[in-house]
Amino acid sequence: GQQVMQIPQYQHVQEGEDFTTYCNSSTTLSNIQWYKQRPGGHPVFLIQLVKSGEVKKQKRLTFQFGEAKKNSSLHITATQTTDVGTYFCAGPIVSNSGYALNFGKGTSLLVTP
């Protein structure tokens, strides 16, 4: 079945440094979604990418969908302590019976002041 893999598993940065997490799918994706989960919290939807090569920005966050629609990345510029959490990518599982998201294992970001 479809697998979504994320690297790195963990990243520890100093505040102000940049951060990037990568997501790779074993199959072509119709779209990809990104979520953030704060420690002790629940996943919160950040963005959806649909088009090949699409790039979207949210303030210091830049999301990219690969040309082949099999990979994606999230880049944070000048990290802040509020960026701490685990970032998940998720690709759709489409079957005859429905559509649901398959999540990667996430990248946990720790930001030291």
Next chain:
Amino acid sequence: EAEVAQSPRYKITEKSQAVAFWCDPISGHATLYWYRQILGQGPELLVQFQDESVVDDSQLPKDRFSAERLKGVDSTLKIQPAELGDSAMYLCASSFTGYGGLGYTFGSGTRLTVV
């Protein structure tokens, strides 16, 4: 801002006991999902509802887990009997469309500990 309600927030139960979790999705969201998240892992789909119908329960361990959404609104997930390996966060999510195009809204989850 609309939220997905879940209860209880925490549950400690003994092995072989029965437990139940409740979820109330955002009003108007026809699609409801139950996910299980083991510490340090991503959420894994257990069951998906479209209104009151089960769309996908292929990953639900049906020998011990059951889920229902009788009136197509709130939902209950039950485990009987609970096993030590069931200790995890159980997350409920809802989406406006069956294709989740506007993203999923997750509840705060139920943290289950089986002792």
